[in-house]
Amino acid sequence: MSRLRLVCLIFISLFLGSCMQGLLQIEKQDFASLPSLISLSETSLKFKAELTIYDISLSGIMIAKKGNKGDVFVTFVNEFGLKYFDAHLDAPDTKMIYCIKPLDKRKFTNVVLHDLSIFFLPSANEGANKKNYSLNNFSYHYSKLENKKEQIEEYKKKKLVSIYLQESNEEYKVTHPDIRIKISLKLI
Numbered sequence: 001m002s003r004l005r006l007v008c009l010i011f012i013s014l015f016l017g018s019c020m021q022g023l024l025q026i027e028k029q030d031f032a033s034l035p036s037l038i039s040l041s042e043t044s045l046k047f048k049a050e051l052t053i054y055d056i057s058l059s060g061i062m063i064a065k066k067g068n069k070g071d072v073f074v075t076f077v078n079e080f081g082l083k084y085f086d087a088h089l090d091a092p093d094t095k096m097i098y099c100i101k102p103l104d105k106r107k108f109t110n111v112v113l114h115d116l117s118i119f120f121l122p123s124a125n126e127g128a129n130k131k132n133y134s135l136n137n138f139s140y141h142y143s144k145l146e147n148k149k150e151q152i153e154e155y156k157k158k159k160l161v162s163i164y165l166q167e168s169n170e171e172y173k174v175t176h177p178d179i180r181i182k183i184s185l186k187l188i
Helices: 002-019 106-120
Strands: 044-053 056-066 072-077 083-089 095-099 132-135 138-144 150-156 159-166 171-176 181-187
Touching: 072 106, 083 106, 095 106, 106 159, 106 171, 106 181
Parallel strands: none
Antiparallel strands: 044 056, 044 181, 056 072, 072 083, 083 095, 132 138, 138 150, 150 159, 159 171, 171 181
């Protein structure tokens, strides 16, 4: 079983290196101008998480912990305790602290950091009725769907890049149609 996981991780790293051209650059962005989907009112939250990259799925537990300065620390580990990555999310400087070798590709980490920032970073516009936001080269369309679902669509040059969906108060998803990366979080 461990050889299968190793082969899967090597396969992921090869695809990430070759197929993810021109993806997001998230350095020095102010995500506080966007509405956040997950509010960290408690000191930490635990999620059953699934990260899917090109039909290969990594599952485990993701822990998001609120820092003293409004920043967020995120850890993703599998069921056996193997750490996939540690991330530090802060509006001016978001960075990956640790990432396992097969996933440690700059473009992949940028996408994951970007997604986690939109999920977790606190919003200065909490409760605002604004539906459209702009941030650097990206534009965001925020909408409330039926059954209290919320969705943020992210566009770059009028092309849909990401869809962030709050399916319930306990389940959140992000999909990237072009690069086939999905993150699914379910509150434990």
